[in-house]
Amino acid sequence: MARRTGRGCDGIRRGPWRVRRRHHLCFQRRGTDANLALGDLFGAADAQWRRHCAPSRGHLNDSRHRRVGACRTAAALGAAEARSVSLSLKNAVVRKGEFRLTADCETPASGITVVFGPSGAGKSMLLAAIAGLHRLESGRVAFNTRVLEDAPARTRIGPHDRGIGLVFQDARLFPHLSVRGNIQYAEHRRPAARNAPITVEIARRLEIEDLLDRRVRNLSGGERSRVALARAIVSAPELLLLDEPFAALDGRRRRAFLKLLKDLSKSQNLPLMVVTHQVEEVAELADHVIAMKGGHVVSHGPAADVMNWPDFAALLDRRDFGARMDAASVAGGHTGGVWIKADSVLLAAEEPRGISARNVWRGIVRSIAREPDGSVMVSLAAEAGYISSRITPEALADLRLQEGATVWAVVKSHAL
Incomplete structure (x- = not known):
């Protein structure tokens, strides 16, 4: 029994897995997290994987201390050196229902990589695999010499420990929070050793200052996209993945957003991976390109080379x-x-x-x-x-x- 400390006290029960007194009066309904890759969650893995591989709470506390130490070491070495290697997928296979994604490619961990291909090519699935939201059936994913997942060796870093941000096409904002609350959620959870813009600064840069006190349910599609991007940036990821970020933007906003992403990548020394099916956006944005079709990577490399190869041309509509x-x-x-x-x-x-x-x-x-x-x-x-x-x-x-x-x-x- 918890010690009664006063009439108005929300006491805590003794022992592990303690429950706050009068927890039954908290009426927030249970549900899935609005941004799985952002929080400390295990929902991305299936139940069997969690049973065999989920670490204990004590291990999580230790891993958090190790992550802070690693971040400080990286900061001491310099951001450029820490990000000087690459993102690599070696014979990576992901299966979802009857769809099978296979990826064997490597891209520098700098600048902007654009994933291009027709609908159904597996572009979004590739990003989810990198973020840790899909478990590999076989193969290996590594980022800057750090192995994120190795299926044959049965080693896997959860999505919350990868230091990778993911902005979904549908934004997935927290509906019960304001714009400010959504962004500050990420700001309060980022590692202390990582530098990133604060809420007010990123709101100014993304032209959403006037929206900070508004509920997200009252936002347009373009406004929701910018809020989701702001939330991801203030979480200070080492790699930021964006799934069709321009889909809800009109012409002027789209051009401004393209320029913003390029400026942010350079000013924050932040590598980006962006999914799009618009070839004009690939040309303007990409330093590197991963071209996909039917669940396969058909070509990858510098944009100036890949976009003039026959494999890339075969993905285009005639016009x-x-x-x-x-x-x-x-x-x-x-x-x-x-x-x-x-x-x-x-x-x-x-x-x-x-x-x-x-x-x-x-x-x-x-x-x-x-x-x-x-x-x-x-x-x-x-x-x-x-x-x-x-x-x-x-x-x-x-x-x-x-x-x-x-x-x-x-x-x-x-x-x-």
Whole structure:
């Protein structure tokens, strides 16, 4: 029996697994956590895994002390050195129902990696596996020389101990808290040794200062996305995963959000992994690309290389076909890379003069291919990079194009 210390005291029972007196008067309903990867939870693993592998509470306390010590050591060595290795998945296999994801890839633990592919490719499942929300059937996941999971060795670090943040596509905010409460929840739980913006600072940077005292149920989709991002950033993750973060944003907000992610990655020295199915976003955002289809990684590497490979082109809708070009080669104030669609490129047999288009590149015809609908795809090699143009058979005949011929590609800035 708990010692009675006074009429109004919420006493605690003696012994392990103590229960606060009058706990039956707390009416908060039980339910799943709104952000599994953020809290100290075991819900990501299945019941059998928890029975065999869940550590004792004493072990958790010890592990927390070790994590703080490790963070302080990393801080002493410097953030750049601590994040100088990579994220690697070696023969990793995850199964959910009848869907099977296999991943064997490696990406630098710096900059922004974009996971690209059509719907149903397994992009979100890949992020969940990295965050620890799906257990590997086989294979291995490691981040910065730290093994997060090794299925053959039956070793696994829980999602709460990985130092990885995950922003879901549907935000998963705590409905009973205000915007401020959602962000401060993460701020209060982050390790003391990690540096990250505080609530007011990140609210200002994400333009949600006016929303801080509002209930999340009254937010628009775009506002919810920004609040979820703010909550993830203040938790000071070593790696931040974002699943379709632009889905609920309009054009202006989408462009601003793209710039914000790039600025945050650089200013916080924070590696990001972002899922999208928009090729223009891949070109502008990505330093590295993981391309997926049907539960498999079909290619991965630097964005400037991967986006011009046939494996990547095979993932595109016909009207999205084109080529990536560095922003420095394109007029219009772009940053990162620019995706130039083949339908936006005009060709000229002679150097254009007196035209309003700001982007004119001289190139050599490398290939000419007819498409099933009769259109002609012309690929050029220019000083700025490879360019593709889709033209009609009549235009091909009028321009008298053939492989090896010199031609000029013209693109209006507003078309990019």
